[in-house]
Amino acid sequence: MATVESIPVAPPNEYYEIRAIPGKGYGCFALKAIKRGTRILADDPLLVVPMANYMQRDIQEAFEKLSPEQKAQYFTLHSGHGQDARKWPSRIHESVAEQERQRIQEQHQARIGKEPTLISIFQINCMEMDQGAAVFPHAARFNHNCNPNACFTWNSAIGKETIHAMSDISSGEEVTISYCDMVHDKKLRSWELKHYGFVCDCRACGEDEDDESTFAYQSATRRFRLQELERETRFLRGSRLECGAREEGFVKKLLEMAALHQQEGDYTARLATVFLDMALVCEFNKDIRMAALTAAKAVQVKKDCQGADFAEYAKYAAVLARLNAKLAERKA
Ligand SMILES: C[S@@+](CC[C@H](N)C(=O)[O-])C[C@H]1O[C@@H](n2cnc3c(N)ncnc32)[C@H](O)[C@@H]1O
Incomplete structure (x- = not known):
């Protein structure tokens, strides 16, 4: 349960502050109107794992290199542990190679474990960085929306993860990013988001997709057509x-x-x-x-x-x- 003292602090900036949100941990809220294109955050990596198919030992190795303050900061981040094992497949297909099998098991154990671990924090906070992934302590505080108002990028030229406003954001509005591919349909998005341990309640997910009067219907239609067009133009x-x-x-x-x-x-x-x-x-x-x-x-x-x-x-x-x-x- 969040207390006022324990609320994480955003880095000194004019655009957003962190607030607790019931059921979502913390989130980032605009302190003033923000114009599309504004760089809201440029964040340094805290923990870097230089490969995409990382194992527990790779996170451990990166963690060992951190200072005591950085290690403590890492453990303040949200963790994906405590999920219901029954909601996940109970077997791994026999064709899966040994190393990948171990990787899946490690990830699974972290999700269903009772305590936060290096992996259970990494798996829900990491972002792509070059050929691998990294945790950015401030960027990691932005929640997901399937129609977000901001987007994130690893900018190798400046060595920072940036978050830019994708639309004009009103003062007080939550600043959100998308954890999944925006073209994906609701079913695929919900599978992708399951790995983060939550069910999305945004308009595109929460409303009835079969009711033509809803935003969810319009959004699903657009995403479906975009997928078609991507297929049709991929090789051109x-x-x-x-x-x-x-x-x-x-x-x-x-x-x-x-x-x-x-x-x-x-x-x-x-x-x-x-x-x-x-x-x-x-x-x-x-x-x-x-x-x-x-x-x-x-x-x-x-x-x-x-x-x-x-x-x-x-x-x-x-x-x-x-x-x-x-x-x-x-x-x-
Ligand atoms: C990268 S963290 C985002 C910041 C996090 N809320 C915190 O308190 O530090 C990702 C986690 O935040 C929560 N979260 C993010 N977006 C959410 C959403 N739309 N609905 C519910 N929970 C969400 C989930 O627990 C997810 O695993």
């Missing part, structure tokens, strides 16, 4: 974008994807890639005016969600500069 993007440029209806599909992401409030780097691909396809098809317009949108979204100091941002800015130069040449 990235290094195969020139094939996409030649495909009839491809730009229309990218436009639809961009619209759906925006309607869903998903102003993440994924939306930036859709705008960038649109710009490159338009450039390929010699529609420079449209290309420059969509490149400007890509740059804006990229900057808003990750910042101009994010390494990949320079690539986006370079595309826009090239297109603007082409436009200027045409006008001259």
Whole structure:
């Protein structure tokens, strides 16, 4: 039970404070109106595990390197222990290799254990970092929403985890991020969130998806269509974008994807890639005016969600500069 004295403190900042929320532990609340694109937090890693398929011993090894204060800070974080074993599969398929089997068992024991452990804290607080994962003590205080108002990124250029506002946030509103892929449907999201030990009660999860008048219905429809469009365009993007440029209806599909992401409030780097691909396809098809317009949108979204100091941002800015130069040449 949280007491006033035990409430964790946010790092000195003008944007948010930490408050207790019944049933959710703590959460982060806006101290004032925050504009989309604002960097709310840039957090240093506390405990780093340099591989994705980490074992208990890897967390232990990283933990041993911490100072006594850092070790104590780690154990103030929320833990995913105390879950009901009956809600998890009781067997591991025989085809699973020995090392992975051990990994699954370690994770499972941590979840159903009675006390917080290194793993039970790591598994619900870690975020991707380079080829592995890390716990960021302040970023770890942001709760989940399937339609969040903020997003997080590991920014290797500055060596920090950043949290940016993805929409305009009102004073007093909880600042949330998504722990799962925003395109996933409710069933998959609930499985992903089960690993964190909670059932999401956001509008997209809590309302009746079969009732056309609800946000949940609209959201489910958008996510379903986005999945379809991702499947249809998967092999026409990235290094195969020139094939996409030649495909009839491809730009229309990218436009639809961009619209759906925006309607869903998903102003993440994924939306930036859709705008960038649109710009490159338009450039390929010699529609420079449209290309420059969509490149400007890509740059804006990229900057808003990750910042101009994010390494990949320079690539986006370079595309826009090239297109603007082409436009200027045409006008001259
Ligand atoms: C990374 S921590 C977030 C901060 C945490 N609430 C705290 O008190 O430090 C993740 C844990 O917070 C809780 N949590 C996050 N989002 C939630 C939500 N939407 N509903 C209920 N619990 C949530 C769950 O216990 C989850 O395992």
